[in-house]
Amino acid sequence: MSNCWCWEAIKMKLSNVERLVLSNQYKILMDLNPDEVDYYEEKLKIVQNGYTHYYNDLFSEIDEELPEHISQEVVAVLNMYRAINFSYDDLKDDEKQEIPKHRVEFEGFDGNEEPQHYSFCRFVIEDSNRFQELHNKNGYNAHRDVLPKYRRMLIVWEKLGRKTDLSRDEIISLVTPPKQAI
Known part of the structure; x- marks a missing residue:
């Protein structure tokens, strides 16, 4: 077993066409952002000269793609809370008293332990302006x-x-935690 660096695992290839397109993009960005010329000039040199060792630096500002199952799960949770909230709003006042308001409020996701869920949730609600009825003035970090x-x-x-369109009992079944065994 050798003690070599595992550079092979992160090596990236760009075709000449991709390099040409990126090169042109960096030239345009240099013209549009005179205060950041040095930054884009370095990227341009990496692309033009084919410095494959530094190709990963070109993409340092781009996150990995979000797995589809995470976005589906977030949207499912948001749809569920939409149903809970609209249904709760339709309940009579005496029925609402049986369900603590904090139980029907969407908390968000944990920014530390569930960061992909958290960031996608923020994107959906804040940037895409979807599920506005779930907007939380305290943010979407459940902590x-x-x-x-x-x-x-x-x-x-x-x-x-x-x-x-959920009944009072259905809302209660959703928002009430299961009893813990002793």
């Missing part, structure tokens, strides 16, 4: 793991047929 709770709720919601 605790909430995925186990949401996944439990999604199972219940699935059994309810992903209904959007």
Whole structure:
């Protein structure tokens, strides 16, 4: 077993066409951003000279693609909370008193432990202006793991047929944590 650096694992290839396109893009960016000429000039030299060792630097500002299952899960949670909130709003006042308001409010996701869920959620609500009824003035960082709770709720919601018009009892079944065994 050798003690070599594993540069091979991160080596990237760009075709001549890709290099030409990137080269032109960096030239345009240099013209549009005179205060950042040095930054774009370095990127331009990497591309033009084919310095493959530094190709990964070209993409340092681009995150890895978000796995589809994460975006689907976030949207499912948001749809579920939309149904809960609209249904809660339709309840009579005496029925609402049986359900603590904080239980129906969307908390967000944990920014530390669930960062992909958290950032996609913020994008969907804040940048894409979707699910505005779930807007949270405190942000979308729950500051605790909430995925186990949401996944439990999604199972219940699935059994309810992903209904959007929920009864009081159905809301309670979604937002009430299961009893802990002693």
